[in-house]
Each structure stands twice: as C-alpha cells, then as structure tokens.
Amino acid sequence: MVQEKEITILLDKEIKSMTRESSYSSLSSSSSSKSAADEYNNCYLTEDARKKLKTYSYRGADMSLLYHYILSPLAAFLVNTIVPKSMAPNTVTSIGLVWMITAYLAFWWYAPNLEFTTNNDDNDGSEFPPHRWIFLLNGISILVYQTLDNMDGKQARRTGSSSPLGLLFDHGCDAINSIFGSANVIIGMNLIPSENMFQVWLLVFGPFVMFFIATWEQFFTGELIMPILNGPSEGLVLSAFLSFTSYRFGSEFWQQTDMYDSLSSITGFDGVTEDAKLRNCDFMLIAFTLATSQEIILKFVAVTRKYKDSAECLAPMFGLALCYFVIGWADPNVWLAIPRTSLHLAMLLFVEMSTELMLAHVTAQSFYPWRWQIAPLIGITIWAAIFGNSWSLQNAIVSYTWSMGAYLIMKCTHVIREICDALEIWCFDIVTPFSRLEK
Numbered sequence: 001m002v003q004e005k006e007i008t009i010l011l012d013k014e015i016k017s018m019t020r021e022s023s024y025s026s027l028s029s030s031s032s033s034k035s036a037a038d039e040y041n042n043c044y045l046t047e048d049a050r051k052k053l054k055t056y057s058y059r060g061a062d063m064s065l066l067y068h069y070i071l072s073p074l075a076a077f078l079v080n081t082i083v084p085k086s087m088a089p090n091t092v093t094s095i096g097l098v099w100m101i102t103a104y105l106a107f108w109w110y111a112p113n114l115e116f117t118t119n120n121d122d123n124d125g126s127e128f129p130p131h132r133w134i135f136l137l138n139g140i141s142i143l144v145y146q147t148l149d150n151m152d153g154k155q156a157r158r159t160g161s162s163s164p165l166g167l168l169f170d171h172g173c174d175a176i177n178s179i180f181g182s183a184n185v186i187i188g189m190n191l192i193p194s195e196n197m198f199q200v201w202l203l204v205f206g207p208f209v210m211f212f213i214a215t216w217e218q219f220f221t222g223e224l225i226m227p228i229l230n231g232p233s234e235g236l237v238l239s240a241f242l243s244f245t246s247y248r249f250g251s252e253f254w255q256q257t258d259m260y261d262s263l264s265s266i267t268g269f270d271g272v273t274e275d276a277k278l279r280n281c282d283f284m285l286i287a288f289t290l291a292t293s294q295e296i297i298l299k300f301v302a303v304t305r306k307y308k309d310s311a312e313c314l315a316p317m318f319g320l321a322l323c324y325f326v327i328g329w330a331d332p333n334v335w336l337a338i339p340r341t342s343l344h345l346a347m348l349l350f351v352e353m354s355t356e357l358m359l360a361h362v363t364a365q366s367f368y369p370w371r372w373q374i375a376p377l378i379g380i381t382i383w384a385a386i387f388g389n390s391w392s393l394q395n396a397i398v399s400y401t402w403s404m405g406a407y408l409i410m411k412c413t414h415v416i417r418e419i420c421d422a423l424e425i426w427c428f429d430i431v432t433p434f435s436r437l438e439k
Helices: 002-041 047-054 065-082 089-110 130-159 164-188 197-221 231-249 251-255 258-267 280-306 310-330 339-362 372-387 391-423
Strands: 060-062 224-226
Touching: 047 391, 060 065, 065 130, 065 231, 089 130, 089 164, 130 164, 130 231, 164 197, 164 231, 164 251, 164 339, 164 391, 197 224, 197 231, 197 280, 197 310, 197 339, 231 251, 251 280, 258 280, 280 310, 310 339, 310 372, 339 372, 339 391, 372 391
Parallel strands: 060 224
Antiparallel strands: none
C-alpha cells in the first residue's frame, strides 16, 4: 500500500510538472507570437514615440490681420451653424481637399500638358470661352479649401477631439494641395512650360520650400508662428483672385503688359522695347519671389543660429529642388515629355519628407534627413545630365512615380492606424468608442 501511494504521488507530481511545462510553453509561444505581432503592426511608431504622442500639445499662432478679422470669424460662424458635432475634424479637412482635387482634374482635362492644346477662344460669340469656367471653379475651390482648413481646428476644439493625428492629417493634406495650387496657377497665367521653364520651377518649388521651412522651424522650436503676411491666408486669397481674373479676362491677360504700361505712364519712363517689357505675370512672380525669399531667409537664419546642425535637415528638400532644376537645365524634354507625371513625382517626394518631419515633431523623435526615397531621383539627374532624354529614362520616371505612390499610400495607412491605436481614437469618427481589435 505504501509503495502504491508513493507511485501515485510520483505520478501526480510528474503530471503536474508536465502540465506546468506545457502551460509555460504555450504561454511563451503566445507571448512571443503577440510580441512579433506588435512588432509587425507598429512599423513606424516605437514605444517611446507612442508615449510622446500622448503628451504632445500644439503651440502656434497666425499673426495675419486677414485671418484674425475675416477668415477666423467666418470659419467659427460656419462651424457653429452648419457643421454637426458628430462630424470628425478630419472629415472637414478631407472635404476641402476634394474641392481642390476636382479643380485640378478639370485643369488636367483641358490642359493635360499644362497648356491649352486647342484654341478655346472660338466660342461663337458667347461672352466667355468654353474653358474659362475652370478658372471660376478653381477660385471657388481655393476659398472653400481655405475656409474648411480653418474650420477643422475649430471643430476639433468645439468637440474636444483635438489630437496630434488631426495636426498630421491637416499637414499632409496641405502638402498634397501645394502641387494642385501650383499647377493651376501655371495654367491660369498661361505659362507655357517649354518657354517659361524657370518660372514653372519657381512656382512649383517656391511653395514646397516655404512649406518645408515652416515645418522645419516648428520641429526645432516647438511652435508654428505664421507672420503677418503668409501663404495660408493672404497667399491663398491672392491665388483665388488670380483665378477670378483669368475667368473674367482670360488667361492671356497675364501675358499682356497692362501693369507695365500703367507704371510707365505714371513714372514717365518708357525706354525699353516691346519685347523687354515686363508681363503682368512677371509682376506677380517678382512679388511672389520676394515674399517667399524673405520668409525663407529669415526663418533659416533664426533657426540655424539657435540650433546647431539644424541646416542638415533641409538637405532632402533642397536636394529635390536642385535635382529638378539640373534636369530642366540639362534637357528640359525630360520633364516636358511627361509634365504631369513629373509634377506628381515631385509632390510624392515632397509629401513623404514633409510628413515624416511632422511625424518626428509630434512624437519628439529624431528626423533622418538622408532619405532613401530620393536616391533614384539623384540617379535620374546624373543620367539626364550625361545622356539627356530617352524613352527608357521616361519609363524609369513613370515607374518611380507609381512606386512612390504605392509606398506613400501604404505608409500613410500604417501611420494613421498606429496613431489611432496609440491614442485610442478613430480617424473619421469621433462618436463611436474606440476598441482595439484582437491581435
């Protein structure tokens, strides 16, 4: 009997030991699997970034008098009267972007190569040529976009749904919209790319650099202070005015010399030939260049004096602008053969680097300026400088653009999902309680 009891006790101990080992093995496997899942699902946010994201607080101000006395009160009135409290701020932002995309597609239909391919001025005696309505649409779209862009922040504060995701989402939409505005202004002023290559480059990369510089300044100083005259306020209103002018007088108005002739009659100076006269669009470009250069230089000097090695973070943006300039100088046909694709590639690279810088800002992480995404463009620049345009080079640019588009969509989707998971919010829903899906 004693031996049987001892054998029974030993068997019980063995069974319990095997059970514990099995449970421990199962738990370890489950824990390892969950850890692997967490590592896979969080591709862009580290654990430290997730913690910093929760403590982020936006600091900024718009010193524009136009914004303070007109744009902001209008946005507040519309938010309080027509926007339901159930609408997410990111939805408001998205609606504004849809307006600009619609205007851009209309311009693309009538001017696929950034210039009108047919004589649309033959309108059988009607007051406006058939294509002029797109200028009216663009002007309205700019003002609607600007108003909704001002409304989303007020809606976030009204509903208590302000978050770093809203800031990043708004920033990304603004970055995307930069190329839509530039392309439509180029067409609106009838700037034929083959004849005005430098002006086109300036209108594309001027807003890019100014936008990136502002984000770069915010990254280092922790706040975004818009000057008394700035792009989001006065700049967009002037762009809308340009479109309305093109609607009323035609895009050829900007190629005329009315402004120069008026200035000459006032000053009494008229000592140049007809070909040397400044066009109306030249006056706009000079004003744009002066305003842009002043803001860029002032911000660059202020930040680099205070923060050592901060200039290094500007390398990808200036590298992008320089590559496009070199290719256009070496052989303009590289871009002229596929102008829309060239614009889209510039936009994708710009959006990637600017949103990455903003993500580093809201998560208090380091920003690595040496972006692998721009490496193929450097190769294309070297090839174009040596061999010029070719069918294979154009195919490479098209493939590069589609690849960047797919990559950026994937990246944005993952980043938004990871931020939503970290903050326990939804991107387009502020009503439904957040619940994590089981791993």
